[in-house]
Amino acid sequence: MDALDRLLVNRLQGGFPLAERPFAEVARALGTDEATVIRRLARLREEGVLTRFGPLFDAERMGGAVTLCAMEVPPARFEEVTAIVNAFPEVAHNYEREHRFNMWFVLAVADPAEIPGVIGRIERETGLPVLNFPKEREYFLELRLDA
Amino acid sequence: MELTAVDRRLLAALEDGLPLVPRPYAEIGRHCGLDEASVLARLRAMIEAGVIRRFGLVLHHRALGYRANAMVVFDLPDERLRPAAEILSRLPFVTLCYRRPRRPPLWPYNLFCMIHGKERRRVLERVDEAVAAAGIAAAPRAVLFSRRCFKQRGPRYGLLASGKAA
Known part of the structure; x- marks a missing residue:
């Protein structure tokens, strides 16, 4: 990443313009041109620096629900259980962590009432109990990293 | 915010994010049967209602060296x-x-x-x-x-938006 990439990445973590030519507006603010901004973003996406570009929705305000879940997976079964869990479209992301509870994943569903059912299916398919940690209160929103 | 059937089509069209073309909102509109001005108006309303909490890029932190x-x-x-x-x-x-x-x-x-x-x-x-x-x-x-990250993506908004509660 060069200086322009860093500028772009730091600037575009929020507040993308709602305008007919949004990339042209961003380019003007950064002293470059529309085609350069588009090309840089396309390259960052190809390189895997960006996972997503666009609106980030609040599932709860859309009537949906998100929850964090944890499992204690026997090390010998880790790959197998990962494949089962990741196959659920409701699983938004999944991390292996260093702890007795070594698998942590986030479920996102359209209707809060679906959560127990999805957890039940994961428990049945893996044969392992799932701990559910719904958020009770959020103290911060934004994931902002400096490039 | 009560989402309409049109909003849900718009959300589904945005599932993979905004296309990297000069007029991305017009392009999104073509995929869900809306004109550019309507796409912009609906998105503005969703930002005001907090349904869209932020609009921009999501970084893959490992790719940035945040290992x-x-x-x-x-x-x-x-x-x-x-x-x-x-x-x-x-x-x-x-x-x-x-x-x-x-x-x-x-x-x-x-x-x-x-x-x-x-x-x-x-x-x-x-x-x-x-x-x-x-x-x-x-x-x-x-x-x-974290030792490994297996899936890092946002929720599937089409999935969310298709639900009866949405």
Whole structure:
């Protein structure tokens, strides 16, 4: 990443313009041109620096629900259980962590009432109990990293 | 906010994000039967209603060199949790801060934070800084470093938006 990439990445973590030519507006603010901004973003996406570009929705305000879940997976079964869990479209992301509870994943569903059912299916398919940690209160929103 | 059938089509068209073309909103509109002005108006309304919480890029933190990421959890009495969480959430390296239920006896912790860093040693230093700032160095805590990330994407909005509650 060069200086322009860093500028772009730091600037575009929020507040993308709602305008007919949004990339042209961003380019003007950064002293470059529309085609350069588009090309840089396309390259960052190809390189895997960006996972997503666009609106980030609040599932709860859309009537949906998100929850964090944890499992204690026997090390010998880790790959197998990962494949089962990741196959659920409701699983938004999944991390292996260093702890007795070594698998942590986030479920996102359209209707809060679906959560127990999805957890039940994961428990049945893996044969392992799932701990559910719904958020009770959020103290911060934004994931902002400096490039 | 009550989402209409049109909104849901718009959300589904945005599932993979905004296309990288000069007029992305016109392009999205073509995929869901809306003109450019209507796409912009609906998105503006969703931002105002908080349905869209942020509009921009999501970084793959590992690709940026943020290889160490730790979920740091604390067991705090209710009356101390809120003031501590408010201090923690204002620290620049604490990216998320939630109160969640304890699951005794397996899991005693009720405050969950994420701390990112380019290396593990740096994350641990930041944990020390954070507990000192919040005055919770004596509270039981655990630091769960991530070893691997298997899936990192946002929720599937088409899936969310297709639900009856949406």
